[in-house]
Amino acid sequence: MDTIDRTLLAELTRDAAQSYARLGEAVGLSAPAAHDRVRKLRKGGALHAVEARINPHAVGKTLLAFVHVDTSGWGKSPALMALADLPEVEEIHSVTGDTCMLLKVRVTDSEALEGFLARLYAIEDVTATRSYVALSTYLERPPQAGITADLTIRQDRAAR
Amino acid sequence: MDTIDRTLLAELTRDAAQSYARLGEAVGLSAPAAHDRVRKLRKGGALHAVEARINPHAVGKTLLAFVHVDTSGWGKSPALMALADLPEVEEIHSVTGDTCMLLKVRVTDSEALEGFLARLYAIEDVTATRSYVALSTYLERPPQAGITADLTIRQDRAAR
DNA sequence: GAAATATGCCGAATATTATTCAGAACTAGT
DNA sequence: ACTAGTTCTGAATAATATTCGGCATATTTC
Numbered sequence: 001m002d003t004i005d006r007t008l009l010a011e012l013t014r015d016a017a018q019s020y021a022r023l024g025e026a027v028g029l030s031a032p033a034a035h036d037r038v039r040k041l042r043k044g045g046a047l048h049a050v051e052a053r054i055n056p057h058a059v060g061k062t063l064l065a066f067v068h069v070d071t072s073g074w075g076k077s078p079a080l081m082a083l084a085d086l087p088e089v090e091e092i093h094s095v096t097g098d099t100c101m102l103l104k105v106r107v108t109d110s111e112a113l114e115g116f117l118a119r120l121y122a123i124e125d126v127t128a129t130r131s132y133v134a135l136s137t138y139l140e141r142p143p144q145a146g147i148t149a150d151l152t153i154r155q156d157r158a159a160r
Numbered sequence: 161m162d163t164i165d166r167t168l169l170a171e172l173t174r175d176a177a178q179s180y181a182r183l184g185e186a187v188g189l190s191a192p193a194a195h196d197r198v199r200k201l202r203k204g205g206a207l208h209a210v211e212a213r214i215n216p217h218a219v220g221k222t223l224l225a226f227v228h229v230d231t232s233g234w235g236k237s238p239a240l241m242a243l244a245d246l247p248e249v250e251e252i253h254s255v256t257g258d259t260c261m262l263l264k265v266r267v268t269d270s271e272a273l274e275g276f277l278a279r280l281y282a283i284e285d286v287t288a289t290r291s292y293v294a295l296s297t298y299l300e301r302p303p304q305a306g307i308t309a310d311l312t313i314r315q316d317r318a319a320r
Numbered sequence: 321g322a323a324a325t326a327t328g329c330c331g332a333a334t335a336t337t338a339t340t341c342a343g344a345a346c347t348a349g350t
Numbered sequence: 351a352c353t354a355g356t357t358c359t360g361a362a363t364a365a366t367a368t369t370c371g372g373c374a375t376a377t378t379t380c
Contacts (some may be wrong), residue, residue: 004199009219016176019366035368042328043213046218048208052172056163056303058206059169064261066226066255076298089308092299095226102292106303108198109269112179132262138236139252143266145251158202193358195339239346 001046004029008037009047010145016050053142056059061106063089064134065113068099071125079123088116161206167198169207172307173293176191176210192307193275221248221266226261226296227274239283259290 005028011026013016024034039046056062071077073092080101084090091104107113113131120126165188171178184194201207216222219307231237235254240261243249251264267273273291280286 006219009214011214013214014211015209016212017210020368021366029328030330031366032331032368032370041218044218046215048215049175050177050209050212050214051174052169052176054169054303054305055206055208058201058204059166059305059348061303063250064253066162066253070169080308081298083270087304090300090301090303091297093224093226093294093297095294097290097292099292102294130256130257132259134253134255134262137251137253138241139249141250142211143219143221143250144247145214145219171337180339189357190359192339192360196357250335312337 005041005046005105006145008034012038012050013142013145030072056106060108063107063109063113063152064137065105065107065122066132066134067105067117068130069101069120069126070099070104070128070131072127073125074100077125078121080125081122086116088112112121165197165201165206166305167200168194171300172198172207172210173305191256209284211228216266218269222294223267223273224297225265225267226292226294227277227280228290228292229261229263229265229286230288231260232287234260237283237285240285243280246276248272 007027008023010025019032020035020038023038024031027034029037056064058068058156069080071080080092083103084092088105088107089103090106091102093102094100095102105113105116110133113133117129117131120129161291167187171183180191180195180198184191184200187194189197198207215319216224229240231240238274240252248265248267249263250266251262254260255262258270265273265276267276270293273293277291280289296313
């Protein structure tokens with residue numbers, strides 16, 4: 001994983017719909033070379049699937065909430081893990097702090113959120129929940145590749 | 161936005177790297193028709209960019225934290241909004257509940273988190289922060305298109 | 321240090337896919 | 351029924367992905 005790989009990841013994170021020719025140009029490589037690098041990144045697990053990002057509002061999911069869940073036990077309760085099958089649930093983390101589990105949930109409206117919370121309370125491990133409903137989202141983006149060094153690859157290659 | 165559009169969104173959310181021929185086949189349309197639909201979804205804002213999802217661990221970001229930020233004022237403080245320029249910050253929401261702002265932050269290690277929190281406290285609006293460090297992530301996925309009705313389009317077309 | 325092996329890259333060739341286009345079929349309004 | 355608008359299809363074309371042989375450079379092995 002060198003600077004070229006990191007730049008490729010950054011480019012792909014920004015826009016995965018560009019051609020390998022353009023991708024290669026960005027790092028000073030030919031299209032087949034860029035293709036090969038990306039293939040290896042994919043094989044190595046650094047690059048997961050290429051996915052489209054949809055506008056949740058367009059599919060009616062206008063309400064975003066973060067739900068803190070306090071549980072009696074610790075670790076992955078089967079009932080809690082079953083929540084992963086629900087399309088409303090986007091993230092499940094176990095966290096440090098004054099709560100055990102943290103969920104990111106996207107639903108159509110407050111009624112749907114109530115229904116979801118009711119289902120949550122029905123799980124025997126769950127002792128309490130606290131919901132943080134998002135009023136407005138100022139930023140939401142995928143993990144960044146984060147290139148530390150400046151790129152001078154293209155110049156290097158031209159100098160050869 | 162009919163069932164076909166929703167299915168297309170769901171397919172693209174699952175894997176955007178498939179051809180329009182396959183995409184069209186999934187909804188019972190020809191490749192150009194599927195292409196046209198997707199173009200319209202994109203134009204209408206339902207479909208944002210197509211992006212690659214990277215493994216944060218592969219680029220050294222092993223620590224995920226949710227940070228609650230209490231502020232003296234309300235609304236988007238310019239200093240707080242400046243956090244959006246930092247690559248560590250993935251999400252910024254204003255929320256209801258016992259805090260004002262909720263950040264999703266991904267950093268390399270606990271030292272980097274400390275540095276980030278120090279920068280956060282330096283902002284004059286910030287009165288307190290509470291961090292929830294993710295111990296393990298059980299689920300993390302993009303917003304789902306969520307198709308309600310079952311698909312019988314392909315059969316319909318064959319019956320013609 | 322030299323031979324052998326592996327890796328990374330290139331240009332050219334080929335395979336696959338995206339995109340355009342003209343016309344047919346369906347819809348909705350008058 | 352006529353018209354205008356939309357959506358679709360198959361064929362044609364443009365663009366792109368992918369494969370391949372060969373070369374240069376690094377890395378290992380003796």
